[in-house]
Amino acid sequence: MFINWAQKEINLKIVYYGPGLSGKTTNLEYIYQQIDPSLRGELVTLKTREERTLYFDFLQLEFGRIKGMHPKFNLYTIPGQVYYAQSRRIILRGVDGIVFVADSQRDRMIENLDSLLDLEENLINEGKSLESVPWVLQYNKRDLPHISTVEELDRKLNFLRVPTIEAVAVRGTGVIETLKRIIQHVMAHVQEVM
Amino acid sequence: MALAKNAPKSQFMLSTEAFNEISDVLKELEASTRAELAVFCDANGVPITHAGKPRAIDLTSLSALNAGNYAATREMARLIGESQGFKFLFLEGENKNIYLCNVGYDFLLSIVFAKTVALGMIRIYANKAVKQISGILEKAQKQEQMAEEFLDVEFNTLLGKAFDASFRKPNSSTKTES
Numbered sequence A: 001m002f003i004n005w006a007q008k009e010i011n012l013k014i015v016y017y018g019p020g021l022s023g024k025t026t027n028l029e030y031i032y033q034q035i036d037p038s039l040r041g042e043l044v045t046l047k048t049r050e051e052r053t054l055y056f057d058f059l060q061l062e063f064g065r066i067k068g069m070h071p072k073f074n075l076y077t078i079p080g081q082v083y084y085a086q087s088r089r090i091i092l093r094g095v096d097g098i099v100f101v102a103d104s105q106r107d108r109m110i111e112n113l114d115s116l117l118d119l120e121e122n123l124i125n126e127g128k129s130l131e132s133v134p135w136v137l138q139y140n141k142r143d144l145p146h147i148s149t150v151e152e153l154d155r156k157l158n159f160l161r162v163p164t165i166e167a168v169a170v171r172g173t174g175v176i177e178t179l180k181r182i183i184q185h186v187m188a189h190v191q192e193v194m
Numbered sequence B: 001m002a003l004a005k006n007a008p009k010s011q012f013m014l015s016t017e018a019f020n021e022i023s024d025v026l027k028e029l030e031a032s033t034r035a036e037l038a039v040f041c042d043a044n045g046v047p048i049t050h051a052g053k054p055r056a057i058d059l060t061s062l063s064a065l066n067a068g069n070y071a072a073t074r075e076m077a078r079l080i081g082e083s084q085g086f087k088f089l090f091l092e093g094e095n096k097n098i099y100l101c102n103v104g105y106d107f108l109l110s111i112v113f114a115k116t117v118a119l120g121m122i123r124i125y126a127n128k129a130v131k132q133i134s135g136i137l138e139k140a141q142k143q144e145q146m147a148e149e150f151l152d153v154e155f156n157t158l159l160g161k162a163f164d165a166s167f168r169k170p171n172s173s174t175k176t177e178s
Ligand SMILES: Nc1nc2c(ncn2[C@@H]2O[C@H](COP(=O)(O)OP(=O)(O)OP(=O)(O)O)[C@@H](O)[C@H]2O)c(=O)[nH]1
Pocket: A018, A019, A020, A021, A022, A023, A024, A025, A026, A027, A051, A052, A053, A054, A077, A078, A079, A080, A081, A140, A141, A142, A143, A144, A167, A168, A169, A170, A171
């Protein structure tokens, strides 16, 4: 969190994490389309020719003036592909909240777990952990066949009992809800640690 | 500029006084070098203050990319055994250049300038500005304001309302609580 008193700005950083192709960029694209254009900046995407995130996507949201302050949320996605480990570490720096976008497809469970472990490792590197940073779990791609049940996903991924949201990011289902949950979680956490 | 040893802070507040002082340093930097734009941002890419004519330049995106770029080159420095990171980054274009350097561990200074301005001059004035800003930040840390007074339950309720009013249509979704 960064507070700029002169500008009356509170800046918070939220990172969308998760395995490759789980739908992180799709979440940001939907938010970009749906929010009042006067409240958002440009959607910055650094991607490969194959539309995979190469470095990060970035989108800033504002929600006007609240109690005299301007809260700003800086949303980032990480590149999920395994070999971009370095980029993921960089983007997690200074994170205030995390959305873990899991792929509900049964054959992606290992990738979800690997990515979650990778996240935990990178947080520890930052002097944080999954227990100390607010995060929520999005179970994405609920529209596809051959998906794990929510109970199964809970059992395997949600061992810390964080809020979960079912989503179909391509249609926008659950996307705004996810954002709202993480913002609530982050703000509550900010108050706690003050 | 050597990187400070201390770990990144998770919270940082900048007082109005420090903000004004840093803005003045940037104005002086811009005037003495005749640079187009000088931007001070944090290492996470949040723009803080600037001097010059941003005109069509999107400062928010520029700062996010500056931060990403800087962090990436710091990792590159590590890979080749340059543990202190690079002193600065210089991006040379057809008409415009960008100079980018860190201010301590948590902040960055970037300068956009025309090809007609000498890099050597930018370096000298940037170094001077970095020293001045570092001094201001050091002093500012001792007089932090309190944020509890407004970051309360009421703030969160109002933010929730503003959030709901910001999206085109209410979105239905299934939700599970664990
Ligand atoms: N069927 C279905 N497809 C989805 C859903 N969400 C995303 N996709 C598709 O999955 C593919 C990957 O989505 P991205 O958002 O690019 O994935 P990512 O997580 O950003 O991937 P990386 O950048 O490589 O880490 C795209 O073709 C999306 O259209 C969903 O809910 N259902």
